[in-house]
Amino acid sequence: MFHRQGPTFFELAHQCLSSVEHGYDLLAPKFDHTPFRTPEVVLKKAMEQVGPPGAIARALDVGCGTGAAMRHLRPLCRQEVVGVDLSRGMLEEARRRQADAPGEATLTFVQGNALDLTYEAEFDAVTSFGAFGHILEEDEPRLVQRIARALRPGGRFIFVSAHPPSMLSPGYWLARGFNAAMHVRNALLQPPFVMYYLTFLVPRARALLEAQGFEVDVREGLLPRPFLRYPIVVATRK
Numbered sequence: 001m002f003h004r005q006g007p008t009f010f011e012l013a014h015q016c017l018s019s020v021e022h023g024y025d026l027l028a029p030k031f032d033h034t035p036f037r038t039p040e041v042v043l044k045k046a047m048e049q050v051g052p053p054g055a056i057a058r059a060l061d062v063g064c065g066t067g068a069a070m071r072h073l074r075p076l077c078r079q080e081v082v083g084v085d086l087s088r089g090m091l092e093e094a095r096r097r098q099a100d101a102p103g104e105a106t107l108t109f110v111q112g113n114a115l116d117l118t119y120e121a122e123f124d125a126v127t128s129f130g131a132f133g134h135i136l137e138e139d140e141p142r143l144v145q146r147i148a149r150a151l152r153p154g155g156r157f158i159f160v161s162a163h164p165p166s167m168l169s170p171g172y173w174l175a176r177g178f179n180a181a182m183h184v185r186n187a188l189l190q191p192p193f194v195m196y197y198l199t200f201l202v203p204r205a206r207a208l209l210e211a212q213g214f215e216v217d218v219r220e221g222l223l224p225r226p227f228l229r230y231p232i233v234v235a236t237r238k
Contacts, residue, residue, distance in 0.1 A: 007034065019191040024065075025089030031066055032097070032156055034041055038068060038129040042160055044228075045222050046127070047072040049158050049234050053103075054078050056124035062114045063131025067094030067101075073127065076105030080110045084117065086134075092234050115142050119150035126150055126157045132200035140200060141208055148212040148237055157214065157235040160223075173199075202231065208233045 007015070007030045015023035024031070027152050031037060050056065051074070057079045061069045065081030073081045085091050093107045098107055127149050147157050165172040175197035185202065186192040206216045214235040220233050 001139075010018050014056070014168040014191055016185070016194065016195075017159070017189065018155035020194055021086045021088075022142045023058070023063050023193060024085075024087035027120065028066065028087060028089035028093040032068070035160075036130060037042040037066070037079075039162075039227070042227055043069055043129065044225060045128070045224075046158055046160055046232050047076065048222075049232055050076050050125050050156070050229055052076070058082070058105075058123050059127065060084065060119065061124060062147065063134065064094060064109070065090050066129065067098040067107075067109075068130050069127050070107060071098050071186065073125075074098075074101045074105050074107065074137050076125075077103065080106045081164040082110060082123075084110045084112050085113060086111070086113055088198040093119065102214075111120040115139055115146065117150055119146075121149070121152045123150050124152060124155050126155070127161050128157075128181075132159075132161075134194050135199065136196075137199065138192060138206070141211070144212050145206045148214065153237055155237050157209070157233075159205075159233055160230050161205055162230050163201060163202050202233070207232060213238050 007027060011026065015027050018026065051177045053075045055076055057077065059073045059081050060076050061073060061081065061083045062068055064085045067083055070081050071081045084095060088111050091111055095109055101107065114135065153156065179196045179198070182193070182196060202218055205217060206218070209216050215238055217234045221228065223230055
């Protein structure tokens with residue numbers, strides 16, 4: 001399915017019937033050959049918001065997966081890039097894939113839940129790409145709180161989001177249909193597999209971030225087609 005080196009339909013079904021951690025352990029070797037990986041052009045443009053090479057000391061990527069964002073962050077950091085992910089398999093893949101990433105900063109890989117981050121004012125930048133669908137809506141305030149605590153004053157949280165789609169668009173109903181199926185799956189099967197669409201959209205993300213004292217800048221039109229409608233959000237901790 002997808003790329004010829006990507007997962008088959010049955011492998012994806014097996015993943016969906018597992019926990020989030022085990023599911024991504026299974027998917028890890030083939031993850032970069034799926035549409036779930038954030039495209040390089042999106043990562044490149046988002047990282048331009050961080051600054052030039054060597055602009056910051058330390059950065060944290062939340063839900064780092066196979067380390068695609070860490071590869072872009074490394075030359076921007078003078079000291080260290082930390083990647084946190086729930087899946088040990090994804091972290092092992094990240095270590096392998098990013099061993100030759102350009103830059104001199106140390107790459108550190110940490111297995112853990114984004115909701116349990118314990119960092120205290122340690123980072124100049126926090127990024128996250130493709131991970132928000134694995135956070136339940138009721139847990140989003142806690143995620144923002146943990147990220148705020150991890151940043152130094154003046155530090156920035158950078159991510160790509162979207163505006164709420166029109167209810168008249170087919171994409172809206174496809175996403176709602178997928179979410180409904182996942183709610184049914186999680187009601188019937190344990191452990192749950194948390195993966196939903198239309199999460200952490202701009203209005204809610206802005207409200208949650210401002211409640212934690214961030215200054216939020218929604219930067220439109222920076223990404224090329226077909227990603228033009230997705231803004232890059234730069235939230236600065238006051």
